Amino acid sequence: MIICICARVSDKTIERCARAGQSFxxxxxxxxxxxxxxxxxGCARDIWERCNGASAVAHIREASETAAV
Ligand code: FES
Numbered sequence: 715m716i717i718c719i720c721a722r723v724s725d726k727t728i729e730r731c732a733r734a735g736q737s738f739x740x741x742x743x744x745x746x747x748x749x750x751x752x753x754x755x756g757c758a759r760d761i762w763e764r765c766n767g768a769s770a771v772a773h774i775r776e777a778s779e780t781a782a783v
Contacts, residue, residue, distance in 0.1 A: 717761065718754040721746035725761050732765035 717725050723745045731741045738759055741747055748755035 717758050718745075718747040720750035720754070723747040723754075723758070728758055728761045729765045732762045733767070735767065738762045 715725050717723055717728060727745060728741060728747065731744070736744070741758075741762065742749055747758050
C-alpha cells in the first residue's frame with residue numbers, strides 16, 4: 715500500500731528500510747517520504763517505529779532476554 719502519495723513510497727519500502735537499520739531521517743532523504751505535504755508523516759513514522767530494531771518494544775524485549783540469562 716502506498717503511504718506517501720507525493721513520493722510514491724509504500725509501507726513495504728518503509729518496513730524494509732527500518733529492518734535494515736535505517737533511521738527515519740535516512741528514509742526521508744533516500745525516498746522522499748514525508749518531505750512534501752507531510753500528510754503521511756505520522757503513518758510513515760508509525761510503520762518505521764514498528765519495524766525498527768531500536769524501538770522501545772525491542773529494547774524491552776532485549777532487556778528481558780538479557781535478564782533471563
Ligand atoms: S503524502 Fe507524503 S509528503 Fe505528501
